[in-house]
Amino acid sequence: MNLNNLKIKEVTLNVTSIERMITFYTEKIGLHIGKQTMNTVELLLPGEKEPALILKETKKKNRHVPGLYHIAYLLPTRPALATITKHLLDLDYPLIGASDHGYSEAIYLNDPEENGIELYWDKPESLWNKQPGGKIIGTTNYLDIQSLLEESQDTITPLQVGTIMGHIHLSVSDLKSESDFFTKVLGFTVTSSLNQSADFYGIDGYHHQFAANNWHSNYPRTEEEEQNQNVGLNQITVLVSKTMFNQTKANLENKNVKYKFYNNTLQFSDPNNIVFNYVTN
Numbered sequence: 001m002n003l004n005n006l007k008i009k010e011v012t013l014n015v016t017s018i019e020r021m022i023t024f025y026t027e028k029i030g031l032h033i034g035k036q037t038m039n040t041v042e043l044l045l046p047g048e049k050e051p052a053l054i055l056k057e058t059k060k061k062n063r064h065v066p067g068l069y070h071i072a073y074l075l076p077t078r079p080a081l082a083t084i085t086k087h088l089l090d091l092d093y094p095l096i097g098a099s100d101h102g103y104s105e106a107i108y109l110n111d112p113e114e115n116g117i118e119l120y121w122d123k124p125e126s127l128w129n130k131q132p133g134g135k136i137i138g139t140t141n142y143l144d145i146q147s148l149l150e151e152s153q154d155t156i157t158p159l160q161v162g163t164i165m166g167h168i169h170l171s172v173s174d175l176k177s178e179s180d181f182f183t184k185v186l187g188f189t190v191t192s193s194l195n196q197s198a199d200f201y202g203i204d205g206y207h208h209q210f211a212a213n214n215w216h217s218n219y220p221r222t223e224e225e226e227q228n229q230n231v232g233l234n235q236i237t238v239l240v241s242k243t244m245f246n247q248t249k250a251n252l253e254n255k256n257v258k259y260k261f262y263n264n265t266l267q268f269s270d271p272n273n274i275v276f277n278y279v280t281n
Contacts, residue, residue, distance in 0.1 A: 002204040002205060003204065003206060004204075004241065005203065005204050005240060005241045005243070005244050006203055006204065006209060006238060006239070006240050006241070006244060007164070007238070007239045007240075008164075008165040008166075008167070008168060008209065008236070008237075008238055008239075009050070009052075009165075009237045009238060009239040009279065010050070010051050010052050010053065010054060010165075010236075010237045011052070011053055011054070011068075011071055011165070011168065011233070011235075011236055011237075012053075012054040012055075012056060012233075012234035012235045012236075012237075013053065013054070013055055013056070013068070013113075013115060013232065013233060013234060014056050014057075014058040014060070014230065014231050014232060014233075014234050015055050015056070015057060015058065015113055015231060016057070016058065016059065016113060016231055017057075017112070017113070018039065018040075018041060018055055018056075018057040020112050021055050021111065021112060021113065022041055022043075022055070024111050024112050025043050025053065025055075025111070026043070028087075028088065028091065028093055028158075029073075029084075029117070029158065029159055030046060030084070030087075030157045030158040030159030031043040031044060031045060031046075031052070031053060031159065032044045032045075032046065034051050035051075039056060039057040040054065040055065040056050040057070041054070041055050042054050043055065045073075045159065045163050045164065045165075046157055046159055046160060046161045046163060047161035047162070052164075052165050053071075054234075056234060058230070058231055060230045060231060066170065066171055066172045066173050066272035066273065066274055067170070067171055067232040067233035067274065068115055068116065068168070068169075068170065068171065068232060068233040069116050069169040069170055069171040069211075069212075069213060069215075069216075070108065070115075070116030070117055070118045070168075070169045071115070071116070071117055071118070071165065071168055072106070072117075072118035072119075072120060072165070072166045072167045072168065072169065073117070073118070073119050073120070073159070073163055073164070073165060073166065074120060074121065074122065074163065074164050074165070074166025074167075075119060075120065075121045075159075075160065075162075075163050076121070076160060076161075076162035076163065077121060077160075078105065078121050078148070078151055079151040079152065079153050080121065080153075080159075080160040080162070080163070081105060081106075081107070081119060081120065081121045081148065082148045082149055082150070082151040082152040082153070083152045083153050083155055083158060083160065084119055084158040084159055084160075085107055085119070085145070085148060085149065085152070086149050086152040087158035088107075088109065088158075089149075093109065094109065095107055095108065095109050096108050096109055096110060098142075098143040098145055099140050099141065099142075099143050100139065100140075100141040100142065100143045100144075101120075101138045101139055101140060101141075102123075102127075102128070102129055102137065102138050102139040102141075103122060103123055103127070103128040103129070103136060103138055103207045104120045104121060104122050104123060104138075104207070105120060105121060105123070105143055105148065106118050106119065106120035106143070107119050107120075107143070113231065115232070115233075116169070118167075118169070120166065122166075122207075125205075128207065133189075134189035134191060134202065134205075135189075135191055135192060136191045136192060136202060136207040136208075137192060138192050138200070138207065166209075167208050167209050167210060167211065168209075168210055168211075168236060169210070169211040169212070169213070170210065170211065170212040170213075170272070170274060171212070171213060171214075171215065171216050172212045172213070172214055172272040172274075173214060173272060174214070174271060174272060175196075175197065175198070175199060175212055175213070175214045177271035177272070178199070178212045178270060178271055178272055179199045179201075179212070180271075181270050181271050182199075182201040182210065182212075182270075183201070184251070184255065185248070185251045185252060185255050185257060186201075186203075186248060186251070187203060187244070187247065187248070187251070188201035188202060188203045188209075188210065189201070189202055189203065191207055191208055192207075192208075194213075197213055197214055197215060198211060198212065198213035198214075198215070199211065199212055199213075233274065234275070235274075235275035235276070235277060236274070236275070236276050236277070237276075237277040237279060238276065238277065238278050238279070239279055239280070239281075240278050240279070240280055241280065242280050242281075244278075244280075245264075245266065245278055245279075245280040248266060248278055249261070249266055252266070252268055264279055264280050264281070265277055265278065265279045266278040266279075
């Protein structure tokens with residue numbers, strides 16, 4: 001597994017109450033406030049100097065259109081996951097799920113504006129169920145919360161240093177076009193699928209940096225909605241190696257996908273009109 005070619009850098013969300021969301025992400029999750037203006041705030045993971053999450057205030061509502069299913073924060077150890085789980089339970093914050101996926105253990109919750117959040121740790125790679133052709137078989141089994149909580153630690157912040165944005169799960173209206181885009185343009189492998197309603201996309205041996213499902217997106221996202229910045233997902237920024245950057249640019253051109261190229265950045269939209277920024281150093 002090589003995680004040096006691609007790293008999810010930041011996600012931008014449009015929100016209706018920036019103060020309520022700041023309170024949630026700092027007090028409940030443990031992000032730190034960076035730069036802030038009247039209508040925008042940057043939130044940083046512990047120990048980091050660059051934002052992982054940007055909140056932009058908007059008054060526009062959305063409907064069931066493609067966007068975010070959840071942001072998944074990858075914690076460095078099982079005790080780190082146990083610590084934030086205990087923190088949330090002590091605050092009586094509702095969890096909406098907890099699963100053992102074979103390659104990881106995870107808990108799930110929503111922020112106050114119904115943006116999904118996954119908090120997880122990866123089991124040692126030697127325990128992953130790897131198959132020929134890049135398949136990495138996951139499961140959805142019961143997570144023994146009691147066993148997990150026994151590993152919780154006393155820490156100042158619920159989210160520990162070393163936490164990164166591990167993957168992003170998208171909600172789309174057209175799963176086939178999304179999967180074709182991720183495999184044929186962005187170079188990912190479909191590492192696993194779920195009942196023809198969800199696909200998981202991995203690269204360089206990881207179980208998935210992205211996923212997509214069609215469970216809730218009833219309508220396509222139009223270019224107008226993309227530009228109007230309705231509440232929910234605004235855009236995703238990914239840091240990639242120079243080699244991957246150049247290959248993606250060539251693939252976009254070969255597939256006649258429109259893009260903007262500026263300041264070592266490729267900006268493009270997937271078939272569901274979700275905006276991506278690929279940046280390189």
